[in-house]
Amino acid sequence: xxxxxxxxxxxxxxxxxxxxxxxxxxxxxxxxxxxxxxxxxxxxxxxxxxxxxxxxxxxxxxxxxxxxxxxxxxxxxxxxxxxxxxxxxxxxxxxxxxxxxxxxxxxxxxxxxxxxxxxxxxxxxxxxxxxxxxxxxxxxxxxxxxxxxxxxxxxxxxxxxxxxxxxxxxxxxxxxxxxxxxxxxxxxxxxxxxxxxxxxxxxxxxxxxxxxxxxxxxxxxxxxxxxxxxxxxxxxxxxxxxxxxxxxxxxxxxxxxxxxxxxxxxxxxxxxxxxxxxxxxxxxxxxxxxxxxxxxxxxxxxxxxxxxxxxxxxxxxxxxxxxxxxxxxxxxxxxxxxxxxxxxxxxxxxxxxxxxxxxxxxxxxxxxxxxxxxxxxxxxxxxxxxxxxxxxxxxxxxxxxxxxxxxxxxxxxxxxxxxxxxxxxxxxxxxxxxxxxxxxxxxxxxxxxxxxxxxxxxxxxxxxxxxxxxxxxxxxxxxxxxxxxxxxxxxxxxxxxxxxxxxxxxxxxxxxxxxxxxxxxxxxxxxxxxxxxxxxxxxxxxx
Amino acid sequence: xxxxxxxxxxxxxxxxxxxxxxxxxxxxxxxxxxxxxxxxxxxxxxxxxxxxxxxxxxxxxxxxxxxxxxxxxxxxxxxxxxxxxxxxxxxxxxxxxxxxxxxxxxxxxxxxxxxxxxxxxxxxxxxxxxxxxxxxxxxxxxxxxxxxxxxxxxxxxxxxxxxxxxxxxxxxxxxxxxxxxxxxxxxxxxxxxxxxxxxxxxxxxxxxxxxxxxxxxxxxxxxxxxxxxxxxxxxxxxxxxxxxxxxxxxxxxxxxxxxxxxxxxxxxxxxxxxxxxxxxxxxxxxxxxxxxxxxxxxxxxxxxxxxxxxxxxxxxxxxxxxxxxxxx
Ligand code: HEM
Numbered sequence: 001x002x003x004x005x006x007x008x009x010x011x012x013x014x015x016x017x018x019x020x021x022x023x024x025x026x027x028x029x030x031x032x033x034x035x036x037x038x039x040x041x042x043x044x045x046x047x048x049x050x051x052x053x054x055x056x057x058x059x060x061x062x063x064x065x066x067x068x069x070x071x072x073x074x075x076x077x078x079x080x081x082x083x084x085x086x087x088x089x090x091x092x093x094x095x096x097x098x099x100x101x102x103x104x105x106x107x108x109x110x111x112x113x114x115x116x117x118x119x120x121x122x123x124x125x126x127x128x129x130x131x132x133x134x135x136x137x138x139x140x141x142x143x144x145x146x147x148x149x150x151x152x153x154x155x156x157x158x159x160x161x162x163x164x165x166x167x168x169x170x171x172x173x174x175x176x177x178x179x180x181x182x183x184x185x186x187x188x189x190x191x192x193x194x195x196x197x198x199x200x201x202x203x204x205x206x207x208x209x210x211x212x213x214x215x216x217x218x219x220x221x222x223x224x225x226x227x228x229x230x231x232x233x234x235x236x237x238x239x240x241x242x243x244x245x246x247x248x249x250x251x252x253x254x255x256x257x258x259x260x261x262x263x264x265x266x267x268x269x270x271x272x273x274x275x276x277x278x279x280x281x282x283x284x285x286x287x288x289x290x291x292x293x294x295x296x297x298x299x300x301x302x303x304x305x306x307x308x309x310x311x312x313x314x315x316x317x318x319x320x321x322x323x324x325x326x327x328x329x330x331x332x333x334x335x336x337x338x339x340x341x342x343x344x345x346x347x348x349x350x351x352x353x354x355x356x357x358x359x360x361x362x363x364x365x366x367x368x369x370x371x372x373x374x375x376x377x378x379x380x381x382x383x384x385x386x387x388x389x390x391x392x393x394x395x396x397x398x399x400x401x402x403x404x405x406x407x408x409x410x411x412x413x414x415x416x417x418x419x420x421x422x423x424x425x426x427x428x429x430x431x432x433x434x435x436x437x438x439x440x441x442x443x444x445x446x447x448x449x450x451x452x453x454x455x456x457x458x459x460x461x462x463x464x465x466x467x468x469x470x471x472x473x474x475x476x477x478x479x480x481x482x483x484x485x486x487x488x489x490x491x492x493x494x495x496x497x498x499x500x501x502x503x504x505x506x507x508x509x510x511x512x513x514x515x516x517x518x519x520x521x522x523x524x525x526x527x528x529x530x531x532x533x534x535x536x537x538x539x540x541x542x543x
Numbered sequence: 544x545x546x547x548x549x550x551x552x553x554x555x556x557x558x559x560x561x562x563x564x565x566x567x568x569x570x571x572x573x574x575x576x577x578x579x580x581x582x583x584x585x586x587x588x589x590x591x592x593x594x595x596x597x598x599x600x601x602x603x604x605x606x607x608x609x610x611x612x613x614x615x616x617x618x619x620x621x622x623x624x625x626x627x628x629x630x631x632x633x634x635x636x637x638x639x640x641x642x643x644x645x646x647x648x649x650x651x652x653x654x655x656x657x658x659x660x661x662x663x664x665x666x667x668x669x670x671x672x673x674x675x676x677x678x679x680x681x682x683x684x685x686x687x688x689x690x691x692x693x694x695x696x697x698x699x700x701x702x703x704x705x706x707x708x709x710x711x712x713x714x715x716x717x718x719x720x721x722x723x724x725x726x727x728x729x730x731x732x733x734x735x736x737x738x739x740x741x742x743x744x745x746x747x748x749x750x751x752x753x754x755x756x757x758x759x760x761x762x763x764x765x766x767x768x769x770x771x772x773x774x775x776x777x778x779x780x781x782x783x784x785x786x787x788x789x790x791x792x793x794x795x796x797x798x799x800x801x802x803x804x805x806x807x808x809x810x811x812x813x814x815x816x817x818x819x820x821x822x823x824x825x826x827x828x829x830x831x832x833x834x835x836x837x838x839x840x841x842x843x844x845x846x847x848x849x850x851x852x853x854x855x856x857x858x859x860x861x862x863x864x865x866x867x868x869x870x871x
């Protein structure tokens with residue numbers, strides 16, 4: 001904070017109050033004259049730095065810097081938001097990728113430089129708030145200041161004469177102002193009334209800024225102790241809340257496994273409403289998953305999980321965030337034994353629910369069997385191309401390529417269930433040398449060449465993708481913003497005002513001369529209007 | 544009435560509103576033009592006018608031209624109000640055309656329709672209280688231009704809401720966001736005029752000639768500054784409520800994370816921070832007035848960029864209204 005530069009002394013903004021030179025100001029000036037120019041003690045340097053950091057101007061610049069720093073994350077894909085987009089971007093920009101990576105541009109909002117900006121802002125905020133809290137505490141207990149000597153020199157003032165005695169005028173003024181102002185206790189011989197109102201404005205401002213810290217604390221708790229995990233669940237399956245059951249899991253920095261609540265739920269049914277007409281033809285709506293869930297040994301309970309209606313179990317939230325198809329495929333090997341069977345989730349490629357999936361059957365004899373291909377919910381041939389015309393499974397069809405050989409499942413490396421490792425596998429060929437396609441509709445069975453076995457497409461089950469998360473501190477963050485909003489309204493809409501009324505015997509000896517001045521300390525109020533409203537009241541009461 | 548009838552009604556109402564806004568614009572421009580009187584007249588009132596706008600506005604010396612100006616001004620606000628009513632019908636029609644009926648905030652076209660409606664409505668409502676007559680051509684011009692953008696580029700047929708939008712929070716969140724957007728826009732217009740008038744005043748002072756008459760109608764700098772502040776002071780808490788309270792609550796329910804640094808969220812945050820900067824600027828010596836007004840303009844730019852622009856820059860936004868989100 002620099003020393004005040006503005007000339008008009010009565011306009012004390014909070015900034016000025018913070019900037020008032022401390023008691024050491026004078027002696028420092030004296031010492032200055034004895035030293036060479038440019039010389040600063042460490043203490044002074046420290047104080048100077050602190051003042052810079054906590055100055056209003058720095059706060060303003062840091063705010064603008066924060067806005068600026070937030071921009072890159074909105075144009076460059078962010079790993080936290082859409083990791084797929086990040087991978088795609090990296091593939092397209094091999095040259096820029098290392099540079100961007102160095103600059104943390106794929107995780108802007110957790111990068112050191114972004115954190116530096118907001119931490120500096122927090123520092124500035126704390127440095128700004130604490131002194132102001134003290135100032136405010138003192139201001140609350142202080143009396144409204146005495147009237148300036150020359151009220152008529154104030155920017156907004158008026159004067160008039162009346163027949164009434166000065167003491168009566170002041171008495172009336174106290175009556176008028178006392179209702180909505182705090183009055184200064186009068187000393188003997190005071191010829192004025194001093195009134196002040198709007199103390200809560202500063203309180204609002206302080207609450208607002210302090211609440212920002214509360215919000216930050218809440219958000220920080222969420223990212224330190226929270227977690228988010230996702231899992232795909234086929235209709236009819238059960239999930240127990242256990243690390244091993246998740247498909248993906250993102251814990252916060254201080255997450256401990258014993259935080260995970262003990263619950264289970266099963267997906268009994270899933271239904272979707274498909275729009276069969278209108279401009280949004282093909283759009284899916286009313287996703288609804290019927291769950292039964294239980295915590296510990298409690299009785300199972302039912303819940304209809306829908307978008308916008310998450311299920312909360314014991315502080316853990318379960319959200320429905322996606323759905324798709326899982327064809328149920330049965331593979332019999334060369335000996336006619338069922339070796340692999342069950343639903344396999346296929347991942348939708350787009351809104352038409354054309355889906356991609358992989359089936360691996362390493363236990364089949366005489367050779368391992370791998371399938372890779374597409375699922376068409378509503379299959380149709382259009383101009384010789386296979387397409388799906390609708391997202392609903394009106395004509396479910398599988399079309400996959402088949403492989404045998406080493407699927408890479410035996411060497412102990414972990415492998416995505418959605419990728420077929422074809423490095424050491426060979427595509428199966430039909431007798432005529434063409435690739436062996438497995439094109440099936442529910443109930444169909446196809447025989448693989450070389451006596452490898454058969455593949456049967458039994459039926460299609462829906463799957464849902466649920467997100468399961470704990471977000472500790474979300475209540476605190478919410479409380480913080482609500483408090484901030486309340487404080488903000490106080491800070492913006494309460495008008496801090498001082499009013500002085502002075503009554504002295506008129507110079508010509510007849511009656512009393514009354515001077516009134518109004519000062520709006522926020523600099524935003526309509527002081528003229530206030531004065532205009534006040535004058536008739538003062539005059540009326542004095543009749 | 545059938546759904547298609549409602550949709551047709553809505554389209555016709557938009558067209559009507561557009562035409563009437565345009566008429567209002569023409570009338571306002573005529574009003575401005577009538578302020579630029581022939582030189583002889585100008586001589587009469589111009590002298591005092593430059594120094595004391597209040598006096599010149601009421602100057603009886605202008606006689607018949609002043610009466611004409613006043614008439615045009617009244618006609619302008621009347622037309623604006625009529626257009627605003629048609630605009631409202633257009634919004635209702637969109638909502639009624641959908642099956643099931645809903646709030647008219649399903650896609651960008653409807654958002655833009657609502658945003659411009661709030662700008663016009665706030666103008667009409669606040670016209671008297673803040674003596675906003677001078678703002679007429681700017682507001683109406685902005686509304687006409689944005690409506691044209693909406694009709695030409697953003698038009699979308701009536702459709703049911705996507706599942707994530709289907710929430711009571713949509714109503715609360717969008718109402719507050721749209722109101723704040725409308726108010727920030729008005730505040731931005733006041734700030735533009737602050738800068739324009741400031742420049743004109745400086746030039747006029749340098750050339751020692753009075754301010755041009757149409758600028759005379761614009762309030763004085765400190766009044767403009769205060770007006771801009773009051774509008775912003777109203778809009779900022781509403782925006783805070785929209786993007787930092789209802790937005791996250793809804794995002795938590797629909798997408799499982801209350802804040803995800805999604806591009807729309809990022810820009811809403813940027814807008815918020817810039818306006819916080821604006822409020823700080825007004826309390827900082829050396830930033831009052833001009834710099835604060837510039838910041839307000841940056842704020843409005845980020846606001847409308849977020850409203851319309853970001854959709855074209857970023858494909859990862861979950862707020863891509865038309866697209867179906869529930870595809871993993
Ligand atoms: C974390 C970022 C911050 C945000 C979002 C923020 C936001 C705001 C807002 C919206 C206001 C307007 C309310 C009003 O006019 O009373 C305000 C006022 C104020 N802020 Fe901040 N602020 C931040 C940090 C700071 C810091 C670091 C300081 C200290 C240097 C500071 C000092 C002030 C002061 C003194 C006012 C009162 C201005 C007046 O009297 O009009 N703020 N702030």
